Amino acid sequence: REKRNWWKEEFSGLRVKDTSGKIKKEGRILEIIERYEDGFPKIVAVQWNGLSSLEFVLHPSREELISRGLTFKCPICNSELEEPYDPLGENTCPSCGATLWKDSRTLPRVEEPDEVLKTYEKLNKENYNLGELVETGKLEEKSRRGKETKSKFKGLERINWGASPGARKLLIGEYFTKTRLYKINQPIVAQYLNILRRNRGLSIREVTEKFPENYRHTVGHWFRKDFGGSIPVPEDISLLNDIFGIEDDLLRALGKTALKFQTVKTSINGRNPGDFIEGLNDKELMKYLEKLYSPTKR
Incomplete structure (x- = not known):
């Protein structure tokens, strides 16, 4: 595969599809705030229909490694558990023999990758919460603590999407999706x-009753370890924190999201949509689009 020079590529205006919650929505990249060493975006500002957020972006080369990066450790001896949970068998630590997954004292410790923790910690110190929706102007004016900050977001509300550099990427089918940051087996979440x-001394019914009415047919599935089980979406985690009166490592990890870069695959004929517009200037590109999408005269 040809190596791309991310430093030379433009991302402003690129579409972001949020599939992390119950309601799907779309936004656009406003600006790159921080990049990886090779120039690929690491932190970006995204506009969502008048609101904006800072989002963590997974690097394509490390996407799977980070997504599968949660580590489970024995609460007694702190050794890593290669097989964190067996829903059908006995769960004991292979190093010290301690019983696991029986109660709150035997819950394994959960650790996130250092690079993720450092990224979140850095933004928190600058008084920004990754994924938090705020008015676009507030990213320019103030942090969430109300202190004036050095603006990294100058001119975010003045982007002309039609003329944005990301328009070409949209045409060839490249975009970002916002999804749950970590992939984790559902039975682990259910047992947790x-x-x-x-x-907390709560039945499943009592937990369900603490949620809004539209959750009535959803909450029960979170506690099932069979094929009918499901995992709470990130926006549900704050509600669970309130109900259980706790904000622990696994719930914190389940509440995190990230952007993943989606790109077209080369066709069987060896060409993709980008081949047809490569090298076109803006005027030529507009003519090409008009030819594609203008109604045919009869």
Whole structure:
């Protein structure tokens, strides 16, 4: 595969599809705030229909590694658990023999990759929360603590999407998706939530009743470890924190999201949509688009 020079590529105006929650929405990249060493975006500002957020971007070369990067450790001896949870068998630590996954005292410790923690910590120190929706102007004016900050977002509200550099990427099918940051097996989440629930002395029905009415047919599936089980979406985690009166490592990890870069694959004929517009200037590109999308005269 040809290596791309990310430093020379433009991303402003590129579409972002949010598939992390119950309601799907679309936004656009406003500006790159920080890049990886090779120039690929690491932190970006995204506009969502009048609101904006800072988002963490997974590097394509490390996407799978980070997504599968949660580490589970024995709460007794702190050794890493290669197989964190067996929903059908006994769960004991292979190093010290301690019983696991029985109650809150035997819950494994959960650790996130250092590079993710450092990124979040850095933004928190600058008084920004990754993924938090705020008015676009507030990214320019103030941090969430109300202190004046050095603006990294000058001119974010003045982008002309039609003329944005990301327009060409949109045409060839490149965009970002906003998804849950970590991939984790559903039975692990179900057992974790069941232990937190029992620790609070709550039945599944009682937990369900603490959620809005539209959750009535959803919450019960979070506690199932069979094929009918599901995982809470990131926006549900704050509600679970309130109900269980706890903000622990796994819930914190489940609440995190990231952007993933989606790009077209080369066709079987060896060409992709980008081949047809490569080298076109803006005027030629507009003529090409008009030819594609203008109604045919009869």
